Amino acid sequence: MTGWGPESGVVELPDGRRVRATGLRRPRGDVPPPDLAVYLLGRDPQVRGWPYRWVRWRDFGVPAATEDALDALREAHRRAEGERVEFACGGGVGRTGTAFAALAVLSGVDVDDAVGWVREHHHRRAVETRGQRRWLAEVAPLLHG
Numbered sequence: 767m768t769g770w771g772p773e774s775g776v777v778e779l780p781d782g783r784r785v786r787a788t789g790l791r792r793p794r795g796d797v798p799p800p801d802l803a804v805y806l807l808g809r810d811p812q813v814r815g816w817p818y819r820w821v822r823w824r825d826f827g828v829p830a831a832t833e834d835a836l837d838a839l840r841e842a843h844r845r846a847e848g849e850r851v852e853f854a855c856g857g858g859v860g861r862t863g864t865a866f867a868a869l870a871v872l873s874g875v876d877v878d879d880a881v882g883w884v885r886e887h888h889h890r891r892a893v894e895t896r897g898q899r900r901w902l903a904e905v906a907p908l909l910h911g
Contacts, residue, residue, distance in 0.1 A: 770850050773797045775858065777866060777888050781873040783846040787866065787888060789858030800852035804842050806861035807854075823861050826894060828901040836908055839865060843872045863892020867902050868909060877906035 770776045770784045774795060778784050788794065790811070803818040805811050806829075810820045819838040822830040829835035842851045846869075855861035866888050867880040875883050881899060884892045893899055 768850070769846070769848055779843075779846070779869055779873040780875055780883075783843065783869075783873065785842065785846050785866065785869060786850070786852040787858045787862045788852060788854045789856055789862075790854055791856055792858065798850060801849035802842060802845050803852045803854060804838050804865065805854050806865060807856070823855070825856055826860060826897075828864075828897055832901075832905060832908075835865075836905060839868050839872065839909065843869055859889050859891055860894035860898065863889055863894070864898040864902060867893055868905065871902075871906050872909050877903055880906075 770786050773786060775787045776784050777787060786800065799816045801817070803813065803816055805818055805820045806823040807820065808822065808824045819841065821835045821838050823835070845851050853862045853865050863884050867884040870880045870883045871877050880902060881893045893902065
């Protein structure tokens with residue numbers, strides 16, 4: 767049970783936890799398997815080889831079930847303190863970026879600054895749609911609950 771090292775796609779949150787982003791349309795490369803993967807996809811990826819959570823989340827959209835998404839984000843944040851936690855969507859930008867913005871809020875970033883933070887530290891196009899920004903603002907008060 768160790769966190770991520772210098773692997774590609776790793777983002778250090780403001781509270782020191784490290785999470786890794788990847789896109790399922792990209793090759794995994796030579797990285798160790800995650801202790802927990804969170805897949806933000808329209809359908810269950812049915813991955814074998816490591817534990818995962820699936821959050822039903824269509825491309826360019828928001829989670830189908832907010833409470834399920836919040837539960838997965840809270841678990842991922844908690845486990846990232848000492849485990850390798852990985853997030854993946856199709857390209858690793860929009861849905862993953864929205865999840866990372868929520869993790870930044872859990873790590874102490876003000877919700878009004880979360881999109882800018884994730885664009886600076888993860889990907890310049892993270893949180894791709896107005897709907898994703900709106901969802902983030904709506905759930906921010908619920909993240910710590």
